[in-house]
Amino acid sequence: MHGTSKTKLGIGVIGCGNISMTYLRNAGLFGGIELRACADISADMAAVRAKEYGIQALGVDALLADPEIDLVLNLTIPAAHFDISFAALSAGKHVFTEKPLATSAADGQRLVNEARSRGLLLGSAPDTFLGAAGRRARRLMDDGAIGRPVTGTAFMMGRGMEHWHPNPQFYYQPGGGPVFDMGPYYLTMLVNLLGPVERVMAMATRGQEERLISAEGPFKNTTFKVGTPTNVLSLLEFRSGATVTFGASWDVFRHSNHPIELHG
Numbered sequence: 001m002h003g004t005s006k007t008k009l010g011i012g013v014i015g016c017g018n019i020s021m022t023y024l025r026n027a028g029l030f031g032g033i034e035l036r037a038c039a040d041i042s043a044d045m046a047a048v049r050a051k052e053y054g055i056q057a058l059g060v061d062a063l064l065a066d067p068e069i070d071l072v073l074n075l076t077i078p079a080a081h082f083d084i085s086f087a088a089l090s091a092g093k094h095v096f097t098e099k100p101l102a103t104s105a106a107d108g109q110r111l112v113n114e115a116r117s118r119g120l121l122l123g124s125a126p127d128t129f130l131g132a133a134g135r136r137a138r139r140l141m142d143d144g145a146i147g148r149p150v151t152g153t154a155f156m157m158g159r160g161m162e163h164w165h166p167n168p169q170f171y172y173q174p175g176g177g178p179v180f181d182m183g184p185y186y187l188t189m190l191v192n193l194l195g196p197v198e199r200v201m202a203m204a205t206r207g208q209e210e211r212l213i214s215a216e217g218p219f220k221n222t223t224f225k226v227g228t229p230t231n232v233l234s235l236l237e238f239r240s241g242a243t244v245t246f247g248a249s250w251d252v253f254r255h256s257n258h259p260i261e262l263h264g
Contacts, residue, residue, distance in 0.1 A: 008034040012063045012093075014084055015075030016040035016049040018165065019098060023073060024053045033071075039063040041076075060084075064091040071096060071121075078175035082107040089114045089122070096123040099184040103175040126185050129192045141193050146264030149194055149242040155257035156182045160230070160250035166217030169224045171250075177228040178248035189260060190236070190244060199237040204229035207251030 011033055013020060020038070027035045037056040040046040050057035063069060064087055072088035074081060074097035082102040085095045089111065101124045102108040115122035128134060141149070156178060161168040170176055191197065206229050213219045231249040238244070247257070 008032055010034055010036045010068045010070045011073055012036060012058075012066065012069035012071070013038040013049075013073045013075060014040070014060060014063060014088075015077075015080075015098075016042075016045045017075065017077075020049060020075050023075065024049060027053075036068050037063050037066060060087075064088060064093065069093060074098065077170045078103055078180055079170070079173070081175075082111065085111050085122070086114060089118060089120055092118065092120070094121040097125070099125045100175075100180045103180065124184075126188055128185055129189050134189060134192065137189075138192055141262075146262060149238075149240065149262055149264045151242060152190075152244045152260065152262035153257065154186045154190060154244060154246045154260045155248075155255070156186050156259070157247060157249045157252035157255050157257065158182075159253050160211065162211050162213045162215060164215050166215050167219060168211075168213060168215070169219075172211060172224065172230065173227040175228075177230060177232070178250050179232050183246075183248050186246065186248075186260065190238075190246075193262065194238045194240060194242050194244070196239045197236050198239045200234055202232055202234035204232045206230045207249075 009032055011027070013023065013035065016038055017040070024035065027033060035053060035055050037058045038046050038049050039058050039060045039062070040049075043057070043059070046057040058066065064072070071094040072084070074084045074088065074095060076084050078100055081097055081100065085097050085102070088095045095115070102111060111122060140146070161171055165171070171181060206226050208226060208230070210223045210225055212223050213221065231251045232247070234246045236244045236246055
């Protein structure tokens with residue numbers, strides 16, 4: 001290991017795909033952490049990232065067993081989030097995972113319980129609600145700027161990723177879909193501003209049974225079957241009594257709905 005010091009939190013990345021570059025690039029901006037190793041289901045992919053960022057490429061098991069790794073950054077595909085996070089907690093590592101925490105509430109709860117019983121920290125994206133806009137909105141809500149929140153709308157609508165992402169297939173399978181992928185940004189912001197959700201009603205459909213990949217890459221001009229709903233309309237009832245309509249879709253080419261609007 002090149003001059004590692006125990007004063008820094010040693011980070012091991014599992015999952016070296018598209019999103020990993022953002023984390024790897026930005027890691028250098030933080031003082032108290034140090035990237036030490038990366039792993040991927042594809043050893044070649046891990047080797048490429050390791051070379052780019054001057055870290056070690058390891059197998060997943062070797063990374064989990066490495067005493068130099070204090071925290072595992074889980075950037076795998078959603079379907080693998082639970083298994084990797086659970087294995088990391090079992091190995092005594094803190095975990096920060098991309099959204100979603102897991103693909104079912106029960107699995108998410110198991111991770112929370114495991115972390116708690118081992119005295120480990122477990123975090124999940126998104127942290128965007130801690131950004132300047134989110135904090136300002138929270139301050140306004142806490143100061144009573146709109147009085148008692150009564151109702152609102154939230155819309156995350158787009159046409160999907162197959163026109164820009166080189167391998168978008170996993171987004172359209174169980175564990176993917178617009179609510180698991182982009183919903184956490186909106187739902188986390190709403191929970192931060194309005195408190196916990198008590199009840200949900202929803203209807204889910206899909207606009208297309210097959211999708212065509214037009215992004216540059218090995219799958220360009222190929223199609224794949226859609227295995228999960230791509231259009232969800234829901235009604236959220238908050239414990240506070242406020243009600244919000246939340247829509248998430250990858251079947252929308254243009255719209256004029258605001259991302260989040262709250263009324264009090």
